[in-house]
Amino acid sequence: MTVDPVRVVADADVLAADLLVGGPDREALDALRAHSWTTLVASDPLLDDAETVIATLADAELATDWRQTVAAWAELVDHPPGDHPALSAAVNGEAAHILTHDPALTSAETGAWLHRFETSAKPPAAFARRFDPATLYAATVGGEYPGPDRDPRG
Amino acid sequence: MTWAALFDRATAYDVSLEDVTQTLSTHREEGEE
Numbered sequence: 001m002t003v004d005p006v007r008v009v010a011d012a013d014v015l016a017a018d019l020l021v022g023g024p025d026r027e028a029l030d031a032l033r034a035h036s037w038t039t040l041v042a043s044d045p046l047l048d049d050a051e052t053v054i055a056t057l058a059d060a061e062l063a064t065d066w067r068q069t070v071a072a073w074a075e076l077v078d079h080p081p082g083d084h085p086a087l088s089a090a091v092n093g094e095a096a097h098i099l100t101h102d103p104a105l106t107s108a109e110t111g112a113w114l115h116r117f118e119t120s121a122k123p124p125a126a127f128a129r130r131f132d133p134a135t136l137y138a139a140t141v142g143g144e145y146p147g148p149d150r151d152p153r154g
Numbered sequence: 155m156t157w158a159a160l161f162d163r164a165t166a167y168d169v170s171l172e173d174v175t176q177t178l179s180t181h182r183e184e185g186e187e
Contacts, residue, residue, distance in 0.1 A: 013171075013178045019160060020169040026161075033157065053177045058167045065155050065163075101175050153158035 003096040003118040006038040006140050007075075011086035011100035012049035014124050015042075019066055020057055024125035028099055031131045033073070033152035037141050041093035042074040046085035090119045099124045 010018070010029060017025035032038045047067060055063035079088035086105065090098045098121040104110060105121040114120055134145035 013175050016178070017171050017174045019164050020167060021171050021174060022161075023171070025171075049178060049181060052181050053174055056177050056181075057169045057173055058164060062160070062163055066160055069155050069157065069160060101171065153161070154156055 003094045004039070004140070005096045006035075006136055007041050007093060007095040008032060008038065008097045008099065008127075009041045009046070009086050009090040009093065009095045010124070011098065011102060011105070012046055012053060013101045014099045015047070015050035015070065016053040016057070017101075017124075019054060019062075024123070024128055025099075028124035028128040028131070030152040031128060031133070033154075034148035034150055035133055035137075036150045037137065039095075040070075040074040041077060041089055041095045042070070043077055043079055043085055043089040043093075045079075045081070046089050047071065047074075047076075049085060086121075087114070090114075091117045095119055097122065097127060099127050 014025050014028070017023070018029045029040070032040050047070060051063045051067045054066055075093065077089055077093040079085070079092045086098050086100055089095070096119055098105060098114070098119060100106065100121050101123060106123065111120060137143070137145040
């Protein structure tokens with residue numbers, strides 16, 4: 001199995017915090033929104049969880065509009081029902097990174113299990129800090145990094 | 155809808171990261187029951 005270093009899963013807490021809180025969650029996802037050669041990997045159950053959080057803490061109309069926008073951006077993958085949505089989306093979607101605030105996912109035990117799938121879970125702040133678009137671009141697309149090629153607010 | 159428009163609408167709500175993580179945790183625990 002080969003994972004792609006520019007394929008990233010954001011757990012439902014990160015997706016909702018990107019919209020409702022900002023901070024490192026938005027910074028991490030802005031790095032993906034700004035580069036068309038990266039991929040946000042998700043699943044319907046994962047987006048369902050985030051949509052529920054947004055509807056609970058904000059309102060249903062905002063949650064619905066968010067869902068339409070994020071679904072148009074993300075690559076959706078299927079996974080067995082009952083699986084943890086972020087873990088299973090990463091494994092089935094060959095993503096190298098899972099962004100999450102869940103300490104159970106960033107634990108050493110889960111990390112050892114995820115290592116078998118060549119993926120790892122980390123807080124969004126750590127991802128944003130380590131995101132090196134020039135190196136990733138050279139490794140995955142090839143050539144000199146041209147800078148952001150997409151409006152992260154578009 | 156653009157991300158800018160969504161983020162602008164979201165500013166109407168005072169939500170913390172703790173609110174988000176707790177709400178998700180509760181939602182997922184309810185789903186397991």
